[in-house]
Amino acid sequence: MRTLLIVLLLAAPAYADSEPVVLAVDGKDIYINLGAKDGIGAGAQLELLHEVVATDPTTGKALHDRFALGTLAVARSGDGASLAHADEELAKRVLAGDHVRLVSDKKTYVDPWAAQVEASKAAAQPAPTSAPIDHAALAREAWQATLGQPPEQRIARWQELLAADPSSTYRRAIETELTSLRGQIQQRDAALARARTSTDDRAARIAELSVALSKADPFVERALIAAAPIDHVVPDQALGLAFLVRAPAKLGKAFLYSRTRGEVGFHRSELRRDGDAYLRGEIPPQTVQEPGIEWYVEIAPPQGEAEPALGSQTAPRTIEVAHAVAEPPPAPDRSHVDLHVDYVDFDGKLSKGFDQYYQAEADFGYRFLDPIYAVRLGFGTLSGVGGPKSVIDHDPTNMCLDTNGRYLCKRVTFSYVYTELEYRIRPTVAVMVRPQIGVLSTDELPTDDANKCQSQDTTGCRFLTGLGGRVRVRLGDEQATNLVLGAGFTRGVGTLLEAAYHWLPAPVVPVQITVQVTDQPVIEDFGVRLIGDVGYRRLGWFYPSVRVSYQARSLDHTGVSGGMAMNFDW
């Protein structure tokens, strides 16, 4: 306490222009940074103020408010500081740093040293000479020059006077003052030396303050180092951490371990010392990623092995990382467009037969990956003619007439739209569901005009809404080797079962072999189709493909046909 008191008193003049405060408390003695130059002297009354920080809950604004605790009576005053007393009850509540306010009237006090100078001036009138030296004026001038100066400068100024006026009548008084100033300097230096903080003293002071902080804030951790709680951060930003070292004497080195949750190992970085009692470090932005951060701190004493101080390798602390909202650049190979047409001839007579159809589709797809792997949307047309195989094959007139002369074939046109959702159960297992709807026109009269039901003559045409769907399962890598199994049905058009095997015998040559079982284009006899489709990917974003198919509803009801496609990948 003594050391501190000396220090504060030495420092008091530096605060002459600041707000009046209690510099120190020593029992009933209370030292104030107000003095005679502030109009304070013995008997002056000071009001003791405490400050409180209050926050308006409606605005969130904090304000500093002061309130009076009681009155202090000044016992003695110096030029810039005073000693005051308080009653016993109030004295217990006074703390260094408290603000005070003068409540009695200001008075003017005479500097005793200045008065002495004036008095000596009157008592020592020099004898008039031809060149009289005004010793008093010189001494007064020197005195004025020393006011407000540190003792070293005062000594220098007085020595300057003695050199300039060696016969000064004030020489003895000045030499006495010089001795006094030198003594004061010695006392000050001794006090400062005692106040200088050694490492041990700092550690003790910090430990003491840490204990006080823990008492004031019960949420402060009691570990060797203390960290503020942190729950959430945003991703991709470095996270600076700072720790209070509660016991600096026990600290040699400290290490921060951090990792993104799910990573195998922790990244280690040494924490750097900072300020009075702190350690600081940083978790790099590449670690601040979803779903969160795991971290802990190890501390090594000056002579010893590092041990966990906050968290540990097996029980790290965690920080949640918010979802990233930054938009990644467009990912390549996420969209696919294909335009394909397939001509199917079951009876080998091409356009002159009664079991042929074509199907054209424009398909647009995008792979979102999550939560739905891909979405496709398309528009298609299936148009053709079909009928009972037995009638088609056995009609000697080749007009699809039965033995009674009835025409039994139908010409259908189905224009439809669809959407398809692909969901991945596992990385190599995908399920694709495709509902579709369209307009189905059926012409039951014999005609060679494939578009008759779309023309003015709608005789024999029936129109209905064609509802249907298709479900497929893909096993394997979508863009490499995979097997697709599927089944589909459309009202009025028929059923389609298929198995398709896709692979890349060469990186630029996608190949697909498909087996289909279908009764399309009309719901009659089932047949089998074998389809080979070969593409050539010369460009990264486009490749054409051609297909050849063989199909049969029986061994004598077969045909070969083909198709083509244009595929765009971006």
Next chain:
Amino acid sequence: MTKLALLLLFVPAVALADTAAPHALVVHVPPVEAAAGEPVTLEAMLDAPYAEQLVVTWHEVGDPAWHDEPFARSSAGAWFATLPPAAPPGIAYFIHGRDGGGVDVPHFASAQDPHVVHVEPSLVDRLEDLDRGRNADLRNEISVDVAAHDFGNRFGLPDRFIRGEVVYTHRFWRVLHEVGFGFGDVSGRTPEMSAADASTPLHASRYGFGQIRLRLHPSVFVDGRLGLAVSQNGFGGTARGQLTLGKPWRSCVQVGADYLSDLGPSLWARLQWDTAPPVLMGASVVRTDLPGAVLSRFGVYLAYDIAYRLTPRVSVKGQVSYGPRDGSAHFGGGLGTALSF
């Protein structure tokens, strides 16, 4: 001790520039995060506070101007410095003092290496920042779009429409993502029945509307539109809604519906992809009764559109469509442009 103290009371001034001058110690647990809009209070324990003038020097991250906040002591004994309500990305501070000799004494961090208290922006704030950057902080847009489709007809009768809209949009980029108002015109002819001698009167509607877009989730948008219309039959209204899964400026799926009094409803599903930047492509399946068709419910077309941003302010788009209503399918198309400012 008292004698010495009294002696020193009369020391007029003391130079404290000595490097061994007495210093305070500041002990606090540095906060790492703070809630947006809440003041940041530093609670500390100090000793020898009279030895220095202690302050917290702070600034908002990104603002070069530093500010000082002195410590104040509470009646409970601790010391407090309250920094003002913080905004993302945070507030940076350091603690230092100035001793009697005028020497600056660091206690925690420094101006060159301040400690940052992170203020986590809300999700909406983060999304708004992204939107602002993506749009070069251009909050307003005027767009002009014209689209037409010819359905064709089995009897060679006209069955087509053309629709044009001018829309002003102001972007907030919050949950209320944008608002807009506009004016539109639809006109066309469609047979009153599926017959060769069916009449094909002119159907038209001119309408004004207000619309909003809500961002309910980073990747879910809902558009709504209400308006008033006047058609060949008189006064009416218009309404429109659309759900976007994904982001309208990136790959997404959109489903929507539109109704114009006297001209009928439209429904659509649209897939958009951004995989060939700077081009944005989309494919739509549209089922529509425009322009007030009654002869068939099967007016459907497939539209393929491309948008291209010429400059940060100007974008253009084009569309081709193909689809039938009563008879063979025919083509349509559209053009549009948008100016941001």
